[in-house]
Amino acid sequence: MRTLDLAPKQKRPNGEPCCEPVVYPEIEREEAERMAHAAKALGDPIRMQLVDVLRRHAGEVCVCELVPLFDLSQPTVSHHLKVLREAGIVGSERRGLWAYYYVNREALEELRGWLQPNAA
Amino acid sequence: MRTLDLAPKQKRPNGEPCCEPVVYPEIEREEAERMAHAAKALGDPIRMQLVDVLRRHAGEVCVCELVPLFDLSQPTVSHHLKVLREAGIVGSERRGLWAYYYVNREALEELRGWLQPNAA
DNA sequence: TACGTAGATCGATGCATTTCGATGACGATG
DNA sequence: CATCGTCATCGAAATGCATCGATCTACGTA
Numbered sequence: 001m002r003t004l005d006l007a008p009k010q011k012r013p014n015g016e017p018c019c020e021p022v023v024y025p026e027i028e029r030e031e032a033e034r035m036a037h038a039a040k041a042l043g044d045p046i047r048m049q050l051v052d053v054l055r056r057h058a059g060e061v062c063v064c065e066l067v068p069l070f071d072l073s074q075p076t077v078s079h080h081l082k083v084l085r086e087a088g089i090v091g092s093e094r095r096g097l098w099a100y101y102y103v104n105r106e107a108l109e110e111l112r113g114w115l116q117p118n119a120a
Numbered sequence: 121m122r123t124l125d126l127a128p129k130q131k132r133p134n135g136e137p138c139c140e141p142v143v144y145p146e147i148e149r150e151e152a153e154r155m156a157h158a159a160k161a162l163g164d165p166i167r168m169q170l171v172d173v174l175r176r177h178a179g180e181v182c183v184c185e186l187v188p189l190f191d192l193s194q195p196t197v198s199h200h201l202k203v204l205r206e207a208g209i210v211g212s213e214r215r216g217l218w219a220y221y222y223v224n225r226e227a228l229e230e231l232r233g234w235l236q237p238n239a240a
Numbered sequence: 241t242a243c244g245t246a247g248a249t250c251g252a253t254g255c256a257t258t259t260c261g262a263t264g265a266c267g268a269t270g
Numbered sequence: 271c272a273t274c275g276t277c278a279t280c281g282a283a284a285t286g287c288a289t290c291g292a293t294c295t296a297c298g299t300a
Contacts, residue, residue: 028169028172029165029169032165032168032169032172033165033168035162035168036162036163036164036165036167036168037163039159039160039162039163039168040159040160040163040164041163042155042156042159042163043156043157043159043160043161043162043163044156044160044287044288045149045152045153045156046288047156048152048153048155048156048159049148049149049152052148052152055237062246063246063247064246064247067247072288072289072290073289073290073291074246074247074248075247075248075249075250075289075290075291075292076288076289076290077247078247078248078249079248079249079287079288079289080288081248082248082249083287094246094247094296094297096246096296096297096298097245097246097247097296097297097298098246098247099246099247099248105237108235108237109235109237111235112232112235112236115228115229115231115232115235116232117175117225117228117229164257164258166258182276183276183277184275184276184277187277192258192259192260193259193260193261194276194277194278195259195260195261195262195277195278195279195280196258196259196260198277198278198279199257199258199259199278199279200258201278202278202279203257214266214267214277216266216267216268216276217266217267217268217275217276217277218276218277219276219277219278241300242299242300243298243299243300244297244298244299244300245296245297245298245299246295246296246297246298247294247295247296247297248293248294248295248296249292249293249294249295250291250292250293250294251290251291251292251293252289252290252291253288253289253290254287254288254289255286255287255288255289256285256286256287256288257284257285257286257287258283258284258285258286259282259283259284259285260281260282260283260284261280261281261282262279262280262281263278263279263280263281264277264278264279264280265276265277265278265279266275266276266277266278267274267275267276268273268274268275268276269272269273269274269275270271270272270273270274
């Protein structure tokens with residue numbers, strides 16, 4: 001655990017900066033960016049439910065079964081699935097006319113790891 | 121684990137629905153909404169880093185220490201902190217001129233719980 | 241080959257979000 | 271009490287996002 005300079009605050013004399021800016025490594029900025037991307041994909045109720053449905057099923061679920069679950073047009077559901085796909089949270093496979101989606105458990109696990117109390 | 125009717129697909133005769141719509145309880149819609157709200161708050165690199173900094177410190181961190189970490193104006197950082205506050209992810213306390221922020225570990229824990237492999 | 245179905249993509253629309261400078265609220269300090 | 275520092279809020283501008291109808295692609299079927 002890094003230690004910030006949590007020195008007791010006092011009004012700075014005049015024109016001096018209020019406190020030492022802490023150096024923040026770029027590495028963590030990149031990791032934050034990745035995690036934020038995943039979190040953002042989950043940051044929509046529809047997509048949250050899509051993931052919820054998908055992970056409740058061991059295998060794959062047909063899009064034609066997902067669409068009627070929501071009060072949304074087919075293109076909109078397709079859009080949400082695309083967002084999840086591009087975030088790596090779900091994957092898809094096409095078989096004939098139908099497209100089947102499934103959860104990428106590792107992606108959820110990565111975010112879960114980040115949320116862990118003492119994550120680096 | 122609920123079971124969807126994953127019957128083998130075949131082109132439906134004509135005008136019939138392609139598959140039985142699965143009933144999806146409202147309860148889970150509400151939970152998804154709560155989880156999505158938290159995820160959305162984390163769905164921004166700046167806020168991800170803010171949370172990261174805050175949770176690295178056992179206690180509270182002054183806003184005046186957070187602002188110089190980012191290439192952003194003070195009002196913008198304040199805005200992001202507000203988003204996190206309204207999502208319940210961080211809390212704040214004002215002492216004199218300074219405002220101190222801290223992580224709400226329980227909030228992160230709830231989202232983490234939801235991400236768990238066999239979450240209800 | 242012609243048609244119908246499943247799903248993805250496109251373009252438009254309306255709303256939300258990010259960001260800033262300016263300003264306001266309020267405590268501290270002389 | 272006048273001034274300054276800290277932080278929050280406001281209003282505006284730019285950008286992003288959810289959503290839809292229309293359309294496109296690809297596959298099955300007659």
